[in-house]
Amino acid sequence: MxxxxxxxxxxxxxxxxxxxxxxxxxxxxxxxxxxxxxxxxxxxxxxxxxxxxxxxxxxxxxxxxxxxxxxxxxxxxxxxxxxxxxxxxxxxxxxxxxxxxxxxxxxxxxxxxxxxxxxxxxxxxxxxxxxxxxxxxxxxxxxxxxxxxxPAARAWQAWAQTPARTLDIDGIGKVTQTFMLGQVDLPFVSFTHLYRFHETGDSIGSRSRLRxxxxxxxxxxxxxxxxxxxxxxxxxxxxxxxxxxxxxxx
Structure with missing residues (x-):
């Protein structure tokens, strides 16, 4: 999925x-x-x-x-x-x-x-x-x-410092993206992206896991x-x- x-x-x-x-x-x-x-x-x-x-x-x-x-x-x-x-x-x-x-x-x-x-x-x-x-x-x-x-570059350490970003997207309006580092259990790393749609007030999250x-x-x-x-x-x-x-x- x-x-x-x-x-x-x-x-x-x-x-x-x-x-x-x-x-x-x-x-x-x-x-x-x-x-x-x-x-x-x-x-x-x-x-x-x-x-x-x-x-x-x-x-x-x-x-x-x-x-x-x-x-x-x-x-x-x-x-x-x-x-x-x-x-x-x-x-x-x-x-x-x-x-x-x-x-x-x-x-x-x-x-x-x-x-x-x-x-x-x-x-x-x-x-x-x-x-x-x-x-x-x-x-x-x-x-x-x-x-x-x-893996030696340990990318997840930099990801953890990712600031929130807000874009004004045509036809959608302002959306804020927030990154949240989850579990680091090598070789697996989990994280979540959260999106807040300013026009509607909705928030939608997406969890990912990589090896x-x-x-x-x-x-x-x-x-x-x-x-x-x-x-x-x-x-x-x-x-x-x-x-x-x-x-x-x-």
Whole structure:
């Protein structure tokens, strides 16, 4: 089940406003170009920002996410963008509601998992299963590229100092986001986002739990699923805090 921050319609509608600017996604666009990817599967596509950008760059894209509310936002944004584009400049994404099980047996060049996607899989066996699903969708030599936080950077310590933020969002009004760090029981970290909608006085919370996978857990799961690690890069938007794995299907 997806967290409320992604699957509650009112929270999905404000997600991009609070997450902007998504500088991390420029890195994935550059990687898709670097590896000459033409067919891309964006697993955990959320509101579809990366999937639509990849399509606009000429890729054939499948966007998959378990949060129906986020996919509704993605589809609406794509429709809005297509209204201002000429038919030849109006790329489309195939949106699929579900998990990695929805990855088709295909010859895609690239599978991406951005943001927290790789860390929502709380068991090592679950991670292996997701990687195996990704392998099913890739051609031999195709790549899986994803990011995950280095546990040694202890990101949750900085999260605990996150100040409340208030944005005035078109069509919604002022919304205040408050972050609350929950239990830290490594490798698991829990936290809650609370949103207060000033216009209505409503408050809606969303609890999340992530696993900070070790380097060894990740490489072992990749190898079990049929991948070889080509390279592990530093995340340009979070230098020294994240690993960007580039794994090639054997």
């Amino acid at each position: 997806a967290d409320a921050i992604f699957d509650n319609p009112r929270l999905a509608a404000i997600y991009d406003a609070f997450e902007a600017p998504r500088e991390d996604l420029e890195h994935y666009l550059a990687l898709a170009q670097e590896y000459g990817a033409e067919q891309v599967i964006d697993l955990g596509c959320g509101t579809g920002v990366l999937a639509r950008a990849l399509a606009a760059a000429g890729c054939t894209v499948i966007g998959i996410d378990p949060a129906r509310a986020s996919l509704d936002i993605a589809e609406a944004a794509e429709t809005s963008e297509s209204l201002t584009a000429t038919p030849s400049d109006s790329p489309t994404v195939e949106w699929r509601h579900g998990t990695s099980a929805q990855i088709p047996a295909s010859d895609a060049d690239l599978v991406t998992m951005t943001g927290n996607v790789a860390q929502v899989f709380l068991g090592v066996a679950e991670l292996e299963s997701v990687f195996a699903d990704c392998a099913r969708g890739l051609r031999t030599g195709g790549r899986l590229i994803f990011e995950t936080r280095d 900070f996978h070790s380097y060894g857990e990740i490489t072992s799961a990749l190898e079990t699923a049929g991948f070889e690690v080509d390279e592990v890069r530093d995340a340009p938007d979070r230098p020294g805090r994240e690993w960007v794995f580039i794994a090639r299907r054997r």
